[in-house]
Amino acid sequence: MGGDDAPGVPIAAARAVAGEVDVLLVGDPAALAGTGLDVVAADQVIDMGEDPALGVRAKPGASIAVAIDLLARGLVGAVVSAGSTGATLAAALLGLGRVPGVRRPVVAPVLPVGHGVVLVDAGASPDVQPEALVAHARLGGAYAAARGRVSPSVGLLNVGAEPGKGNSLARAAHALLSALPGFAGNVEPAAVLAGAVDVVVTDGFTGNVFLKTVEAMAAGGATGPGGVAGGVAGGRGEVHGGALLLGVDGVVVVAHGAAGEAELAAAIATAAVAARGDVVARLHALL
């Protein structure tokens, strides 16, 4: 029931992947009737403007809470939501908890470049200390390894390749990350987009600005004569298949509120890949 165009778009996306993934819809039974898909009833919805943590506690019957409960009970292998990321994260923390050793889960999309670049963090924690970027590197590395990368390389998103570049957070994080096996140093946006590393770490604010800029440019960005994206073929809004909430103790994928059918179908596929690849069990083993 989450997202700008629910339940129409989620229903369409679920039907599109129903041949490859067993999909179960959670929400208002009346709205979901006649889809030919299994439905689990949930009679509440957490609104985008609502405080996520309070909303989740106040509405145990919210669709996201019911879906997470199905995952916690092992009745489904993964949850996908196009609703509020904050509410999804709050529901996941309440219903699933964290993988042992993880302090703060992160939002981790996989950019579809090279073998797939795991971006950590794309928005869970906008304000962090340098030590958090080391935790991001471990989480992202474990995810990349679970996705099949051997000895994944980790880069620090920065404004220059040389050590000493960046703001105080990046400089301090570079010093801490240098002790990590697989650390490949600073990476500029162009290197990330060329797939130069398997994992790129940054704070949740910079990561979200980076991701949204990539998405805006891929979607056509600016148009018209002389526009920065004048060379971009417009209309290609989807740059990744949702983002894993990396560090919560179950496979939970968030998609854009504005996600269309194809983007949401890609998010379901991301969730299916993570569940079938036992990503969470691997995180337990690797962390």
Add this chain to the structure above:
Amino acid sequence: MGGDDAPGVPIAAARAVAGEVDVLLVGDPAALAGTGLDVVAADQVIDMGEDPALGVRAKPGASIAVAIDLLARGLVGAVVSAGSTGATLAAALLGLGRVPGVRRPVVAPVLPVGHGVVLVDAGASPDVQPEALVAHARLGGAYAAARGRVSPSVGLLNVGAEPGKGNSLARAAHALLSALPGFAGNVEPAAVLAGAVDVVVTDGFTGNVFLKTVEAMAAGGATGPGGVAGGVAGGRGEVHGGALLLGVDGVVVVAHGAAGEAELAAAIATAAVAARGDVVARLHALL
């Protein structure tokens, strides 16, 4: 003499615009001979790896220092450099000083979308306090006004449109900026790239990551099947014509070290527009 491909590319760019702009080359006379352009001799060069402030003080004969001196003496109307931004800024501060009322000059490219979006700061100061973003707004607003915008609108680069979004810097800056006439609130990357505001303010780290991401995507970014820039027609590296060092007391424009002929020619045009538009005099009047 600055930039990856000096003096070949600067010579070619200068010749390309010579019909519209009076260009004077500053550097090694032997290397610049036979160009048909006026040459002022400078026998030193500040290297990219050199400490900018120390380099400028130690090498008064460096091409950037000589060029800035010509500007300070009123013999030229603007200076353009593809050399180290740090060295250019240091030379400008030493030779020109700041516009009264300006604490810290900023790097201010104009994104070629809408009527031109002034980005402040694209890299001069990676670590700033919230108050600095108010100064960025005033500087950017004055520049936009000098470029002909009436009552320019100012947005705060952020990860969501609602107040309260972002990291601690953005949230505190939003509160301070709200008192400013023309403040249009938070703007996400897509809105910036749609030309929704005349000026976008941010810290120099986020601004540089944003700009470099736009440039990387415009240049083709990632390629190959499924790449995020799969819909991007490659090879379009230039997204703006250099960046004004906004707040120094003279028109100084920096271009990429890797700038090609067309990009450097665009930077010369940016400098010419700023000089002919009396941007610096207008900054004096407006600030």
